[in-house]
Amino acid sequence: MRLVIWTDRAGWRRASHIRDGDPDTAAERGVPVPMPDIGLLDCEEVKREINNHLVDQRLFSWRDVQRQQTGVTNAAKSAIVRRVVQLYKEVKHE
Secondary structure (H helix, E strand, O other), X not given: OEEEEEEXXXXXXXXXXXXXXXXXXXXXXXXXXXXOOHHHOOHHHHHHHHHHHHHHOOOOOXXXXXXXXXXXHHHHHHHHHHHHHHHXXXXXXX
């Protein structure tokens, strides 16, 4: 078996295992690699947390962001990373 990365019709990258002799085009019919469903992220909650972090860091304007260059990155990371990690923990692996 070999791993093939492919893109579905909706533009999402997927990973599947297919037989060694099968062409890459067989990936859609292969054995899917279990991954977290990013669609389960609560986008409203993520947006609210990013907003609140930006306000707490007083990042109101482009000038503020230039002065504190890691502020936007930190806001996004604090809102997203732990949620994505939690999704990975919840994936059932065989």
